[in-house]
Amino acid sequence: MELYRLSIEEARLALDSGEARPSEIVQSLFERIDSVEEKINSYVTLTKEAAFADALQAEAAIRSGRKNALTGIPLAIKDNICTEGIKTTCSSEMLAHFIAPYESTVTAKLKMQGYTLMGKTNLDEFAMGSSTENSAFGATNNPWDTTRVPGGSSGGAAAAVAADECIAALGSDTGGSIRQPAAFCGVVGLKPTYGRVSRYGLVAFASSFDQIGPITKTVRDSAILLNVIGGHDTADSTSAPVELPDFTSLLEKDIKGMKVGIPKEYFIEGVDKEVEQSVRKGIQTLESLGAIPVEISLPHTEYAVAAYYILATSEASSNLARYDGVRYGLRVQGDDLTDMYMRTREEGFGAEVKRRIILGTYALSSGYYDAYYRKAQQVRTLVKEDFERAFEQVDVIATPTAPTPAFKAGEKTEDPLQMYLTDIFTISVNLAGVPAISVPCGFTSDNLPIGLQIMGKHFDEASILRIAHAYEQATEWHKRKPAL
C-alpha cells in the first residue's frame, strides 16, 4: 500500500516495525499532494521543509527508542489554530500574512508527542461557513466530486484527510464545522465536549461553542488524537478539570445493550431520501450488534438554528473587533482613525464575516438585547435540557450528520439562509456542549459519502467512540477512497 494512505494506527505500526521511515511517509504525502492538491485546494500553507526536518528528528527519536504516540506522524492543522512562527491566516485577507508569536495548546501537545506538521488547511473565513467557499485563498473542492463542496468550515482538513494529503488533521467545530465536512468527505470527525480540549490558540469565532477536534480516517485515530489534545489547560478557563481516560483502550468494549436514541425531529421532510435510508440502515447495523434503538424527542430542535445564529454571531461580533489594523494583520491607511478602521475592516473581511458581525452587533444592541440575545440564551437552556432528559433514557443518540450529501459549489452561496440550514443537525450539539462524532455510513447513487452522527453525554466521548468504532468494524464504508 502507498504510505500516504496510512491511518495513524497503521503508520505507527509501520514506523515502529521499521517498515517505513518518517521521511518516507512525508515524502509519499508530498508526492500525493503534488498530484492531487491542484484539484482539491486543501491547504493554505504547506510546511514542506519543516516537515522533512521534523521527519529526520523523528527518525533519530525512533532509532534511539525515544518515541512518543505521534513521533513521525504527519498531520494537517486547520488554519485557525495558531502555530508559532508559521502563518495562521484563518483564510482571511485580514490575517493573510499573520504569523502567531505563540503556539496553541493543542499543537504544543502534538509537538510533545512528536508529530510532523504538513501544513495549514483551508477553511471558511474565520470558520464562518458550511462549504469552505468563503476563503480568501479560493474554495476547497470535495475529493469525491470536485464540482461539489467539501463542507465547512473545516473543509480543507476533511478534504486533505479524504484525499490522503495527510494522515489525519485537526479541525474546529462551532456549529458542525468538523462533523459536516467529515460527512461530506467520507471521513471521521469528532467534536469533543465543550471544555474537553483547550481553546487556547484557536482563533475565536464563537467562544462558547468553539471546540477543536480530530478529523481522521478511522475512529481509532480520533481516539488516539483525543488522548493527546484533550485535558484541562490552565490557559483556558473554560477547559474542564475532568479526568481524561485512555480513549483507545475503551474502544473495543461491547456495545450490547447500549441504548441508542433516535430523535424524531431529525428524520423530517427535507432530509435527502438516500441520506435517511443510509442512516436508518446504520442504526439497524448497530441493532444487529446488540444496541437497542429507542425513539426519543428533542422538542426544541426546530429553534436551535435561530438561537445559534444569534448567539454565535453576537460572540463573533465582539471576537472579531480586535482586527482593527492597529497591532497586527491588515492595515489600510485612512484619513483619520475611524477611516482607517473602516477601510481595514472593509477590505480585510469577506462578505459572510461582515454579515455575521452586523447580525451579532444588531442582536447585542441596546433595546434588542432582550428580544434576541437573552431570548436565544433561554432557548439554549431549553435545548440543553432536551439533551439532559434524553440522556436519562439513552446512552447515545444517532442522527444524520447533515440533511443532504455534499452540494454543488456555488449552489448556496447566494442564499445564506439555505447555507445556514445545512447545519440543522449539527448545531444542537454545540448549543448543548455535548460531544458528537460523524462516521461514514454509506454513499448516494452519485457516489457521495453520507455521515452518521452519534451524540453522547457530557464528557462521555468514550461511548460515542466505542459505538462508532463497533459500527466501523462492522462496515466497509471507511475503506472506500475517492478516485483522484
Next chain:
Amino acid sequence: MQYEAVIGLEIHAQLLTDTKIFCGCSTRFGSDPNTQICPVCTGMPGVLPVMNRKAVEYVVRTGLALHCDISSYSRFARKNYFYPDLPKGYQISQFELPLCEHGFVDITVEGNSKRVALTRIHLEEDAGKNIHEGGGHDSAVDLNRAGVPLMEIVTEPDIRSAAEAAAFMKKLRAIVRYIGVCDGNMEQGSLRCDANVSIRPSGQEAYGVKTEIKNMNSFRYVEKALDYEIKRQIRSLQDGERIIQETRLWNTEKGVTESMRSKEEAHDYRYFPDPDLMPIEFEKSLIDRIQSELVELPDEKHRRFVDEHGISDEDAGLLVAERETAEWFEVAVKAGGDPKNICNWIKGDFAKLLNDNNTQINESLVTPQMLVAMLSLVEKGTISGRIAKTVFEEMYRTGKTADEVVEEKGLVQISDASGIETIIDEILNNSTGEVARFREGETKLMGFFVGQVMKATKGKANPKIVNELLRKKLN
C-alpha cells in the same frame, strides 16, 4: 434662588497586584513602552484570559472594608468599543452581577458627619495608553498598562458639595491604602476620579441635567473643578441657559472645566457576558477568611485613639489619615510615651520636617522608640522642651539618638538654681528700665526676661526654675 449640588463619583483604582488581571505580565509603572506585554494583553488572535485570583480577592477585601454585600455569584462582561489603546476591541468588565454592592463611606466635613452610599464595586481591566509625540500625524500605543487590574467604585448621588467630594476621596484613598489594595496615587493615575454633577433648586426632588467631569488628578483639583462646575451651572441657569448633558474636562492651567466634545456621542457598549471566563462563585468561608484578615480601618482606629489614648477627635483624624502615621504613633505609644505628647510631635515639628523634606513618616531616620526616649529626657528634666526641638531636628537629620545628640552638643539642661540665679541677677542689673516697668504692671515683660536668660544659657536653663526665680526676684 438657592441651588443645591448633586454629585456622584466614579472612582477607578489600580490594584496592587504584581501581575496583570488576565496574564503574567508585570504591572510595574514607568517602564519603557511595550516592555510588559504578551500575546494575551495585546489581544493576539486565539488568546484567552485567565483571572488573577488576587485581583478578585482585593476587590472583595475593598468591598468588606466599605461595608458592601459580596455577591455569591458574579460574572464578567464585555464592554465593546473601538479605540487604539483597547487591544481586543472590548474591555472585560462587569455589568450585571458585580462583585460588590450596597456599601457606604462615612465622611466628616467641617465637623459634620455624613454617610455616602456606594452603588457597586466591580473589577475590570485597564486599557493601554495612546502616545502623541513629536507633533506628527502619527500616534503610538503603549500597552504596558493594558490589562492592569482596575477596581471601579460607584457612589450614589449623595454628595452635595465639592468639599464633600474631596473628603470622600481622601477617606477612600486612606482606606484602600490601609487595606493594601491600591497605592492611591492620583498624580500617577493609580487612583482616578470622575464626577457626575448637577444642580437643582434647594428642596426640589428631581435631579437636574448632569455633566460628567474628568481629568481631576489630585484632591485639590477634585475640589476646585467641582466648585467651578457647580458655580458654572448655577450661573448658566441664572442666565437663562440650559445645562447640556456632556463630558467636561478639568483644565488645570486655566482653572475651568471645558466641554470635551461638541456633540455628545451616544455609546452603545453592547455588554454581554464574557464567554471566555467562568462566573465567580464565592464560598462563604472564603469571604469569612478575607474578612478575618482585614486590618483595622481608619474609622475604627480613630475611635480607639480617642477612647484609649484620650486623643482629641481632630487629632485622631490627623493621625489616622495615613496608615503609616497611625502605625508609627501606635508603636511610639507602645514604647511607653505619652500619647498626647507623641501626637503633638507628630503633627507639629515632625510633620514640618517630613513635609519640608518630602519624606514619609516610615522612611524617617527617627524611629518611634527614639522619639519616646527623647521625650523621657524632657520629662526627667535632662533637656528643656525648647532644647528638645533642636535635639529632634538633629536626630531627624542624622539618625542619632537623643542621648547621643545631647551628649555631643552639650545640651544638658541647667537645673542648678544657684548657677541660674547668678545669671538672672546679672540680667536684672543690666535691665533696670524693664524691671521698673514690670513692677509698674507691665507683666508681659516676663517673656523678655525669660528670653534673656535662655539666650545667656543657650537655651539650656531649666525653664521652670528660671520662671520661679524670676518671679521671686521681681515681686
